[in-house]
Amino acid sequence: MSTTSVTDPPRTDDRAKPRRPHRRVSPQARARRRREAVAGWLFLLPDALGLLVFVGLPMVLAFVVALYKVDGFGGYTFAGLDNYRTMLHDTQFWSSLKVTGIYVVATVPLTFAVGLGLALLVRDRFPGVGWVRSAFFLPNVISLVVVGLIWQFLLVDKRGAAARLLEPLGLGNLSFLGSPKLALGTYVVISVWFLMGYVMLVFLAGLQDIPRELEDAALVDGAGRWQRFTNVTWPLLRPTSFFVLVWTTVGSVTGLQAFDLVFVLTKGGPANATSTVVFYIYEQAFTFSNLGYASAMTTLVVLLLVLATGVMFATTRGGRFDEE
Amino acid sequence: MAGRPVPDLSATPRGSLSRRSFLRSSAGVGALALMGGGASTMLAGCGGDSSGSSAKEITFWNFYGPAPDKNPQSQWFVSLVDQWNKNNDVKVKLRYLPVAEYLAGTALQTAFQSGEGPDVFLISPGDFLRYYNGGVLADLTPKLSDGAKKDYVEGVLDTRMVDDKIYGLPMEIEPLALYHDVKAFEAAGLSEADLPTSWDQLLDVADKLTTNKRFGVLFETIPGYYQNFTWYPFMWMGGGEMITDGKATFDSPASVAALQFWQDSVKSGVAPRKPQGDGAGNASANLASGYCAMQQTGIWSVSDLQLNNKKFEYGVSPLPTPSGGQYTTDLGGWAFVANAKGKNPDAAVDFVTWALASTDSEGVDRSRRWNTVVKTNIPPRTSVRDAADAKGAFSSPSLKAFIDKVAPGGRPEPRVPPEVYKAVSDALQAAQLDGADAAKAAADANATIDGFLKTYDGAPIL
Numbered sequence: 120m121s122t123t124s125v126t127d128p129p130r131t132d133d134r135a136k137p138r139r140p141h142r143r144v145s146p147q148a149r150a151r152r153r154r155e156a157v158a159g160w161l162f163l164l165p166d167a168l169g170l171l172v173f174v175g176l177p178m179v180l181a182f183v184v185a186l187y188k189v190d191g192f193g194g195y196t197f198a199g200l201d202n203y204r205t206m207l208h209d210t211q212f213w214s215s216l217k218v219t220g221i222y223v224v225a226t227v228p229l230t231f232a233v234g235l236g237l238a239l240l241v242r243d244r245f246p247g248v249g250w251v252r253s254a255f256f257l258p259n260v261i262s263l264v265v266v267g268l269i270w271q272f273l274l275v276d277k278r279g280a281a282a283r284l285l286e287p288l289g290l291g292n293l294s295f296l297g298s299p300k301l302a303l304g305t306y307v308v309i310s311v312w313f314l315m316g317y318v319m320l321v322f323l324a325g326l327q328d329i330p331r332e333l334e335d336a337a338l339v340d341g342a343g344r345w346q347r348f349t350n351v352t353w354p355l356l357r358p359t360s361f362f363v364l365v366w367t368t369v370g371s372v373t374g375l376q377a378f379d380l381v382f383v384l385t386k387g388g389p390a391n392a393t394s395t396v397v398f399y400i401y402e403q404a405f406t407f408s409n410l411g412y413a414s415a416m417t418t419l420v421v422l423l424l425v426l427a428t429g430v431m432f433a434t435t436r437g438g439r440f441d442e443e
Numbered sequence: 444m445a446g447r448p449v450p451d452l453s454a455t456p457r458g459s460l461s462r463r464s465f466l467r468s469s470a471g472v473g474a475l476a477l478m479g480g481g482a483s484t485m486l487a488g489c490g491g492d493s494s495g496s497s498a499k500e501i502t503f504w505n506f507y508g509p510a511p512d513k514n515p516q517s518q519w520f521v522s523l524v525d526q527w528n529k530n531n532d533v534k535v536k537l538r539y540l541p542v543a544e545y546l547a548g549t550a551l552q553t554a555f556q557s558g559e560g561p562d563v564f565l566i567s568p569g570d571f572l573r574y575y576n577g578g579v580l581a582d583l584t585p586k587l588s589d590g591a592k593k594d595y596v597e598g599v600l601d602t603r604m605v606d607d608k609i610y611g612l613p614m615e616i617e618p619l620a621l622y623h624d625v626k627a628f629e630a631a632g633l634s635e636a637d638l639p640t641s642w643d644q645l646l647d648v649a650d651k652l653t654t655n656k657r658f659g660v661l662f663e664t665i666p667g668y669y670q671n672f673t674w675y676p677f678m679w680m681g682g683g684e685m686i687t688d689g690k691a692t693f694d695s696p697a698s699v700a701a702l703q704f705w706q707d708s709v710k711s712g713v714a715p716r717k718p719q720g721d722g723a724g725n726a727s728a729n730l731a732s733g734y735c736a737m738q739q740t741g742i743w744s745v746s747d748l749q750l751n752n753k754k755f756e757y758g759v760s761p762l763p764t765p766s767g768g769q770y771t772t773d774l775g776g777w778a779f780v781a782n783a784k785g786k787n788p789d790a791a792v793d794f795v796t797w798a799l800a801s802t803d804s805e806g807v808d809r810s811r812r813w814n815t816v817v818k819t820n821i822p823p824r825t826s827v828r829d830a831a832d833a834k835g836a837f838s839s840p841s842l843k844a845f846i847d848k849v850a851p852g853g854r855p856e857p858r859v860p861p862e863v864y865k866a867v868s869d870a871l872q873a874a875q876l877d878g879a880d881a882a883k884a885a886a887d888a889n890a891t892i893d894g895f896l897k898t899y900d901g902a903p904i905l
Binding site: 189190191192193194211275276277278286291292294296297298299382385386387388389390391392404405406407408410 | 547548549552555556557558560573574577578579655656657658664665666667712715716717719734784861862865869872873875876877879
């Protein structure tokens with residue numbers, strides 16, 4: 120039995136051009152393409168400007184402010200690299216980095232797997248598929264603050280729905296948000312629940328981009344479900360998978376779920392068990408008024424993320440197919 | 444094989460984005476955006492001092508009013524400002540911030556950092572030093588008559604003073620006590636005679652009150668200034684202090700015993716690891732909902748329960764003491780302060796002193812209404828307390844207990860810099876919720892406080 124292995128994906132973009140015979144393009148067509156290209160870039164311009172003003176400039180500013188001692192009341196004193204030196208001896212900073220690391224390592228693969236699984240589940244049309252997709256996506260449209268409050272209600276010690284469900288198993292006294300051993304894991308579950316709908320949607324778009332006839336060909340060749348997935352679907356999802364990987368990783372470090380949920384549910388407790396690095400930076404900036412130090416920590420976190428993203432780009436070739 | 448033809452995308456215009464290259468680009472740009480998001484949040488405001496001296500409108504940031512539900516406390520703030528605005532050229536404009544945003548949000552800090560801080564605002568003693576050391580608190584003393592100063596109950600201004608100058612006027616005194624659910628006591632076969640007076644008794648009674656749906660007692664478990672505030676009395680009762688004569692003394696046996704006591708309450712299962720609602724200062728969400736049978740909370744819970752749980756039967760008693768210890772409690776309370784770098788500091792000082800220190804009948808009645816009508820506090824001024832007494836304000840059993848048993852012997856909430864607060868908070872969290880050795884937690888915090896004090900050069904820590 121032979122199966123169709125798709126290590127050589129169909130040519131679907133203009134990189135295939137050199138292998139094709141040269142085709143004469145009329146001046147009108149060239150002008151039209153130019154206009155369309157200009158239009159495309161113009162559509163991107165507002166976002167690019169927004170990124171520059173609201174993200175790019177504050178990032179540069181953060182690098183500068185990190186060199187100052189900022190008192191929170193408008194006073195700046197040049198401190199050179201003092202803030203970075205403080206960081207070296209700040210055990211809670213390193214502990215918060217560890218908390219974030221564990222959170223990322225747990226959340227990213229789980230969100231990836233659950234999102235992909237759901238996308239495969241609702242990929243094909245069946246009666247009510249729209250409702251099912253909406254139900255999975257629903258958590259993502261709720262404000263994270265509301266998400267936090269809902270889960271807080273469900274996880275109340277002794278009386279919450281979770282405690283009641285677990286009571287027959289003798290686990291009714293577990294405190295999901297009050298025990299340092301459970302709190303971070305609880306965040307991971309809530310985060311995955313919140314993010315899975317969006318990731319499902321992204322994977323769904325990726326799946327629908329895969330030509331159906333390739334799977335059909337594999338089916339004719341006698342490939343089972345798993346073989347079709349590993350040899351056809353998975354390789355062709357590489358660009359989508361790359362996007363999801365980078366998005367969930369960066370989001371798990373600096374995204375709203377790494378801060379809002381912590382802020383609403385535990386304020387970094389119990390015993391700093393959920394004090395993510397972003398929460399700790401916030402605490403330094405707004406509880407201690409150490410804005411310079413907070414900026415220095417932010418700078419390091421951004422550099423670590425650039426590094427991590429670079430590694431992901433390098434190891435996956437930015438989601439390109441092997442032949443690209 | 445029949446099927447859809449592979450779409451020919453070879454005619455994609457040069458320079459346009461394919462779906463795949465768009466995904467790749469999006470990943471890169473998205474990463475940048477998310478990373479930058481963290482940075483930009485940290486630096487929402489970086490500006491200079493925009494202070495002036497004669498603005499015709501000043502702002503008053505607070506967490507009471509004008510609230511969307513127009514509750515009585517909100518209305519008190521609104522009418523306070525209306526009254527002022529009727530008779531003064533410089534108008535006061537209220538800005539309401541939800542309490543969570545006010546206490547732990549970014550609004551106040553970013554405003555001050557950018558030189559746009561409010562002209563008048565509220566602070567608790569716990570946060571006094573951050574603002575005083577930041578140089579934004581205006582001296583109120585020149586606008587206070589001797590009579591007004593003497594009217595304040597002895598000691599109540601201490602944590603708002605530096606070098607005999609007054610930088611904040613308290614609007615209230617809020618002692619902490621132990622509330623209990625009368626029906627829960629009855630259901631457990633207990634009566635008022637069983638109310639605990641010692642720590643051991645508290646754990647024993649709490650154990651009797653604990654069921655599979657209810658905890659015996661509730662102490663705060665959420666880290667923050669409030670949790671520290673509620674724990675200090677337990678340290679003080681055994682003779683402990685955070686700092687003595689400028690040196691860290693947090694590792695005293697009294698601190699260790701207090702940490703151990705809170706740990707025991709959680710470890711034995713009589714106290715929860717997490718309160719309901721917004722925390723253990725909320726009696727409606729915890730005691731009245733049946734989540735716990737006893738709860739440590741403040742005098743404000745009397746008015747909260749009156750407003751939200753009129754039929755709920757409860758009692759109030761002083762906090763239990765350790766063996767050989769001496770009773771005390773923490774006397775909290777918020778204060779009005781004026782921004783020395785605001786748009787019109789003189790007018791801000793005038794407003795604050797008029798609002799809370801006027802000794803005329805209108806001023807006394809205004810404070811009486813705040814302390815005993817729209818809210819329940821112990822008034823910080825003698826004249827206001829007398830006026831409230833004359834109206835029978837403290838005749839209810841719960842408020843009578845506060846006046847007669849809870850408040851006497853209490854200590855004002857200490858003022859500490861954020862670094863000291865954090866060290867104590869870490870020790871408390873580690874001991875209470877992570878099962879850490881109480882002596883080690885106290886020693887670690889002591890070392891942190893000691894290191895901090897060597898470089899601290901701000902106003903005295905009290």
